[in-house]
Amino acid sequence: MKKIMIILSSLLLIVGIGYAVLSAFVIDDPTAESSNIIETKTIVSISEGTSYDIVFADAHGDYYYINRGLERGLNLDSLNAKVLNKTVTLHLAKILGGLATSEHISQLAVDGDIIYTEFN
Numbered sequence: 001m002k003k004i005m006i007i008l009s010s011l012l013l014i015v016g017i018g019y020a021v022l023s024a025f026v027i028d029d030p031t032a033e034s035s036n037i038i039e040t041k042t043i044v045s046i047s048e049g050t051s052y053d054i055v056f057a058d059a060h061g062d063y064y065y066i067n068r069g070l071e072r073g074l075n076l077d078s079l080n081a082k083v084l085n086k087t088v089t090l091h092l093a094k095i096l097g098g099l100a101t102s103e104h105i106s107q108l109a110v111d112g113d114i115i116y117t118e119f120n
Contacts, residue, residue, distance in 0.1 A: 038090045043083050046076060054079065056088075056105070064090060064103045066116055074116060086110050091119075 041064075045057035054069035054076065066074065091107035094100070107117040 038092060040087060041090060042085065042087050044085065046079050046084060048076060056083070056108075062103075064092065064105050066105045066108070069116070072116075079115070082115055083108070083110055088115075091117075 041058040041062075043056050044059050045055075047055050047057075048070065049055040049065055052068045052070040054066045054074055056064045056066075058064070066072070070076075087110075089107075089109040090105055093102045093104040093106050095102045105116065107119060108115045
């Protein structure tokens with residue numbers, strides 16, 4: 001009985017630690033304050049990614065994405081006309097309690113016009 005309790009408590013501890021680690025990567029209800037602002041990115045490519053994501057590539061080979069952007073009413077042709085080969089301002093979501101920045105776009109603006117936002 002004692003071995004079973006030790007095994008169960010060990011499993012519970014492992015599950016708890018796993019949950020804590022994975023939840024550190026979840027982007028939930030982003031705000032301007034919980035984002036890093038990147039201002040000087042020239043977008044050279046826009047494409048459909050996995051799971052209806054929209055993927056943006058900058059001139060330096062870095063990639064950013066709008067999670068399920070195609071499901072949120074965004075259109076690749078429209079984005080190409082508004083964003084392609086232009087300098088954009090990106091709000092990128094912070095992860096790991098603010099220790100790192102993801103490639104997840106919380107807000108995208110061109111020339112001060114907000115093209116996409118998750119902020120309320």
